[in-house]
Ligand SMILES: Nc1ncnc2c1ncn2[C@@H]1O[C@H](COP(=O)(O)OP(=O)(O)OP(=O)(O)O)[C@@H](O)[C@H]1O
């Protein structure tokens with residue numbers, strides 16, 4: 001197994017004062033996972049379980065109460081241009097044009113590039129997200145979806161070692177969303193960047209990810225499973241839906257979100273260790289749909 005590029009160890013986030021008068025409110029704890037170089041990993045879980053908090057810690061914008069994140073052999077201690085972030089809302093600089101929002105980041109990333117190089121590189125990425133002709137507009141003059149696409153272009157244009165995305169397509173209409181997902185696959189298959197992405201959309205996760213991390217409901221959320229998406233690439237949304245494995249994975253995710261995520265920690269599968277959540281390959285087992293609790297031993301392998 002290849003060495004982990006990103007390693008998250010025993011991450012926890014606590015706030016003082018719980019709802020029932022407890023001394024602390026624990027959003028999540030014992031969160032452990034790793035991502036290999038070039039791997040595309042999605043995280044799914046109900047609202048409030050701490051996904052954005054984890055992403056912000058990985059971005060270096062927030063500190064965990066416990067635990068460490070190590071990227072490329074170094075502990076993450078603050079923001080870096082090695083990590084590009086696409087937030088839940090676009091977070092553009094409102095006084096700059098779409099183009100300037102991108103060139104600003106590209107120039108910071110490549111201090112040795114001349115203006116022309118920065119401009120051409122930025123324009124290329126704006127074009128890739130379908131914003132040719134809108135470069136001069138400021139965020140207030142763009143639609144919500146267009147603003148989000150500027151944020152996507154900016155994050156990709158700096159070609160970070162780790163791309164962090166927090167529901168990047170949530171605000172887009174279905175058609176634009178589909179186009180941008182395809183563009184994301186195209187860019188990613190060329191650059192082989194390592195990606196950590198949060199989404200609520202199970203179909204999106206299956207289309208994009210190599211693995212999907214499932215979070216239990218909070219408070220005191222944990223990672224319940226790491227689900228392998230073993231579908232051939234390149235993936236085409238109209239093709240993969242014909243694969244039996246697609247539905248095995250989809251049903252597994254929905255079953256988790258609808259039923260298992262709530263009670264998972266009260267009735268964990270036998271031998272469950274949150275520090276080493278099981279890796280599951282839906283389709284190789286059937287027990288999970290017929291009996292609550294532990295699924296067949298074949299379904300669980302030790303984590304990478
Ligand atoms: N200052 C704070 N004090 C107490 N609790 C907080 C504070 N800030 C955030 N939280 C809690 O942290 C939890 C995790 O928030 P986070 O934004 O990471 O969730 P999320 O999984 O990204 O949710 P969503 O899917 O809605 O985006 C929430 O339950 C929130 O109430």
Ligand SMILES: [Mg+2]
Pocket residue numbers: 051052053088166
């Ligand atoms: Mg969030």
